[in-house]
Amino acid sequence: MSRSACPALDVRPEAQDMSSMDVDTIIVGNGPAAMLLSYILHGHLPYYSSNPPHPDPLLHAKLRDAPELLNADVHALTDHFAASRLSYSTQALPVNVLLDTLVRPSVDIEELGGITNVEWRYVPEKAVPHLVFGDAPRAGGQWTDNPVPASWDIQTLSYASMLSLPGYSFAEHYRKATGKELPAFTRPTREETADYFCTYPEAVRIDDVFRFSETLSGISRTENGFHIRSHNIRCKNVVLASGIFTQVLQPRPMLQPLASLQPTPEVPLLVIGSGFSAADIIISAPKDQKLLHIFKWDPEGRPSPLRGCHHQAYPEYAGVYRLMKRAALAAEPAKPKRGKMRRASSTPFLETRPWDDIYEGHPNTAIVAVEMQEEQALVTFRQSDGSTFTRPVRGMVYATGRRGSLEYLDSELLSEVREGDEATEISPVISARTLRGKAFEDIEVAPDVFIIGSLTGDSLIRFAYGSCVQAAGKLISARAGQERVRGGSNNNSRPQSSLGVMRGIDGHDISPPNESRVVDTDRMTPSIPQKIMSGGLWKWLWGWSGMKS
Numbered sequence: 001m002s003r004s005a006c007p008a009l010d011v012r013p014e015a016q017d018m019s020s021m022d023v024d025t026i027i028v029g030n031g032p033a034a035m036l037l038s039y040i041l042h043g044h045l046p047y048y049s050s051n052p053p054h055p056d057p058l059l060h061a062k063l064r065d066a067p068e069l070l071n072a073d074v075h076a077l078t079d080h081f082a083a084s085r086l087s088y089s090t091q092a093l094p095v096n097v098l099l100d101t102l103v104r105p106s107v108d109i110e111e112l113g114g115i116t117n118v119e120w121r122y123v124p125e126k127a128v129p130h131l132v133f134g135d136a137p138r139a140g141g142q143w144t145d146n147p148v149p150a151s152w153d154i155q156t157l158s159y160a161s162m163l164s165l166p167g168y169s170f171a172e173h174y175r176k177a178t179g180k181e182l183p184a185f186t187r188p189t190r191e192e193t194a195d196y197f198c199t200y201p202e203a204v205r206i207d208d209v210f211r212f213s214e215t216l217s218g219i220s221r222t223e224n225g226f227h228i229r230s231h232n233i234r235c236k237n238v239v240l241a242s243g244i245f246t247q248v249l250q251p252r253p254m255l256q257p258l259a260s261l262q263p264t265p266e267v268p269l270l271v272i273g274s275g276f277s278a279a280d281i282i283i284s285a286p287k288d289q290k291l292l293h294i295f296k297w298d299p300e301g302r303p304s305p306l307r308g309c310h311h312q313a314y315p316e317y318a319g320v321y322r323l324m325k326r327a328a329l330a331a332e333p334a335k336p337k338r339g340k341m342r343r344a345s346s347t348p349f350l351e352t353r354p355w356d357d358i359y360e361g362h363p364n365t366a367i368v369a370v371e372m373q374e375e376q377a378l379v380t381f382r383q384s385d386g387s388t389f390t391r392p393v394r395g396m397v398y399a400t401g402r403r404g405s406l407e408y409l410d411s412e413l414l415s416e417v418r419e420g421d422e423a424t425e426i427s428p429v430i431s432a433r434t435l436r437g438k439a440f441e442d443i444e445v446a447p448d449v450f451i452i453g454s455l456t457g458d459s460l461i462r463f464a465y466g467s468c469v470q471a472a473g474k475l476i477s478a479r480a481g482q483e484r485v486r487g488g489s490n491n492n493s494r495p496q497s498s499l500g501v502m503r504g505i506d507g508h509d510i511s512p513p514n515e516s517r518v519v520d521t522d523r524m525t526p527s528i529p530q531k532i533m534s535g536g537l538w539k540w541l542w543g544w545s546g547m548k549s
């Protein structure tokens, strides 16, 4: 890389001195977290801005005279949060809650008000030379991948302001792209969000360090840093920003041929899964498409993430949840069987299609046989009471969850990160829970190895600020020759949280390792949609929604 091509390398003369290191820091993944960290590592440093003061007077008092946020003492700043009148999240990591409330102090009252208590000061001499590698073809991580074939028109769960990264907000992007002001409480479509992230690196001038369609592998620790075998790069620090949504859980081989059948409206499309991705497929389907929906139903033990969706904020998800609930109630032995949709339980979304005619839901149902015919398949299902039934099916979407993978680390480094026993094989598969305990202790999960973004277990973008600021603080201090403290900074002695914050997005609704799944044996493959769907369904979805492939 030429020095002129990378401003981060230009700023410090030491960068020239890298005979044994190609670059100081490598970031694996090019999603929102990687972009945010890169922005900071380019020299944009966060400070508390006290005008107007933060609505929490105690927090304001603590930060007023010590506004530097990069190496903030998280414990000291957040130890009063549990008793505060403000409703701070008790589920996210304290550092993530801290930065979230500072970046958007009044998001609940005025979504687009733009009030913030964080000022980003440009201090180029603090920049850290780094490179960002992502296998996605554009910046945006899982937002550009879309490994489950949902329509690009599906709206995000978050409001636009909560998807915004520093220096170039979603609202600014919207203004630039459309010439209009972004209405408050907009939930942008997946396509608009992907477009925003794709534009972001150039808009804030950090694009020089981004490398797209590049998959890193074989990362190992060396005497004085790390070596990346796939690209023959050496570096001092590695930041894992590879997320927890790259791998789609796969159906067992018996079901796989179903995915290649081209759906038609008259023959049911089989949808398997109880979360957002399954709901997205149902919402995305053509209005006359028949749907056969198989889902896990355990409202007491592991409720569907859709249950938390309010019918006003998320009418489509709440609507799909109602369809599922109604099917589950109808399946209960003592209850009256499914009748027509009652008017009282209807919503505008449920009025949009003749659901009684097109939707058939079955909770806790296993597939016991698949007989492939010419253009359709006959599938036999077994319900929890042991009874079986058979239906013709054309097409299948298997949407039971996603995971991340750290397979790009060599086995020794993987065992350091996961703190396993080298004698037994450690799985590279990562869910929201896998590194959660370590993140509570320190986002530096092994010496000079950091995790940011969804890998920390808080996968909403609004909560990525904390881990990125903390990682940047450590990287910048190390670069300046200051010793950094390991451990403790995230741990404010509160009980370790459950993962309620993101319960719901696939990958968060996680079974304990030994819990068997209702529907099928899970398998993992990388999220290459064409491999999974081999044509048919994708063509159908994109054709229907008029979107590009």
Ligand SMILES: Cc1cc2nc3c(=O)[nH]c(=O)nc-3n(C[C@H](O)[C@H](O)[C@H](O)COP(=O)(O)OP(=O)(O)OC[C@H]3O[C@@H](n4cnc5c(N)ncnc54)[C@H](O)[C@@H]3O)c2cc1C
Pocket: 028, 029, 030, 031, 032, 033, 034, 133, 134, 135, 136, 140, 141, 142, 143, 145, 156, 157, 158, 162, 163, 214, 215, 216, 217, 241, 242, 243, 244, 245, 246, 276, 277, 405, 408, 452, 453, 454, 455, 459, 460, 461, 462, 505, 506
């Ligand atoms: C369906 C869905 C909807 C969501 N909706 C919302 C929402 O509305 N609001 C919200 O805040 N969050 C939402 N999320 C959560 C999501 O975690 C965040 O939006 C965000 O994408 C997390 O960013 P990240 O940078 O941590 O990881 P990701 O966005 O997952 O990016 C990581 C990238 O790293 C790549 N990678 C992995 N390994 C390698 C390697 N070896 N080499 C190179 N690249 C690699 C991955 O392929 C991926 O592209 C949603 C998630 C899903 C799955």
